[in-house]
Amino acid sequence: MAKSLSFDKNGVKKGAWNEEEDDKLRAYIQRYGHWNWGLLPQFAGLSRSGKSCRLRWMNYLRPDLKHGNFTKEEDDLIVDLHNKLGNKWSTMAAKLPGRSDNEIKNRWNTHLKKRAHEDEMIVLENEHEGSIELDQVEQKENPNLEVLHEGEIFLEGYLESPSCSSGTELSSCWMSTSDYTVSSDVALQTSDYESTGDFWSEPFLPDITSSIDNMLSPSDLIDGYVSHDQSSCQDVTMSDEFSWSTFDSYFQYNNELVDWSF
Template sequence: MVKASCYDKNGVKKGAWSEDEDNKLRAYIQRYGHWNWGLLPKFAGVSRSGKSCRLRWMNYLRPNMKHGNFTKEEDDLVIDLHNKLGNKWSAIASKLPGRSDNEIKNRWNTHLKKRALISDHQTVAENEHIGTLESDDQANVNENPFKEIDVELDQQEVDSLLAEILSDESPSSSSRTELSSYPDYGVLSDLWPQTFQDEVVGNFWTEPFLPDNGGIGPSSETLLSPFNFVNDFISQPPSCQDMMMTNEFYWSTLDTYVDDNMDFLN
């Protein structure tokens, strides 16, 4: 059920991802993070657009992603949140760990939309009936598991709910003020303090990254890791309190690195 792969006129591959491509992308991001989706494919050694890499990572390769059937609880939650938020797939996905916005959107369009419609019709019919019941009977009818589906929220309530969801999420990835604030930075963000301590005394900052690019671009001797620039800086592991300064330094050294390797990157 995947699109056959092919190459566009620029030599960028499209269609289904191979296992080899997955492995390359996963290995690169888990080690170095996704500091720039546009440049990442070249460093990771895959002939894909940055957009395609981002999508593959977000929807499939991220750690702890679930694949396979939705549970009844997940389905109920999607229906409930869709009723409150509409097609805000990203906001809905933020409340379902391990599920991507794309997966939830597909689930809604292929299964849940019909179910919600049926439930709506049933609820309308029941409401017409409820009007004729005694109060005790009405309470029993309200045991309907889809009772919340018919709750109408005004725009203010929707905005409030969205704000609540967004406040739970990581800050915008566009901000460079905190490296660890990058959403979906993968294992590095989840384990950042310990990883930082481990890798700083190990080889994370000092070992050159050797892209598997089929011989294109500079040799492994000349293509240096951005982290080589900070060798002197981190003669000893910084504390977590030093992270802000470290992050600023990371970005400035990375910019220098990109400038120095611009010929290859272009």
């Protein structure tokens, strides 16, 4: 299913994620948020690229994702949205709560593209037969009448659509995947949570005590020196390279959500 495990020349891990890595990433983001994807792997104790972490979180670990089979309503909506938007997967994801753009893209490519093509052929056949009959009638009744072409009908439907159609609008659609973070509400929910036994419908309850042992909070940077025993995560010192603006934005972003005391 997933790609086989390998390492690039910088020792960055590639390929399928294991459960331990998932737990680390999930626990870290639920505790600190994703304040900088580039630095996150180092702080979370992961030998992965920031890009890989972001992808894993967005497409698989986010607690609001469904992960189940697509319903007929969802399939219909995807087909409808694809007719209107084309391959704008992230825009479509914003209209489908609990689905990632990657999931929708895969769904389209593996199931719906074929179905949509077949439907289109049926419609074209029907239209062709219908238009021949209609043309014959219209030609008799009104020889000057122009028949609206398929493309014009499609365009009219598109222009009338109230859905998000520009890039700038996307961020305000339903939920921005880029702005997702764990709120205090989630923390409250998880503390009161009673398991139903269904993995995919349950909120994630990280075992913080075991999984944060080798993690670094952004506040660790202030200390200037951090020591821990994980070979996968080198000691971190506050250096000139580190962007204080990034750190400031982290504070701004998460201060109200995070309890800084261990």
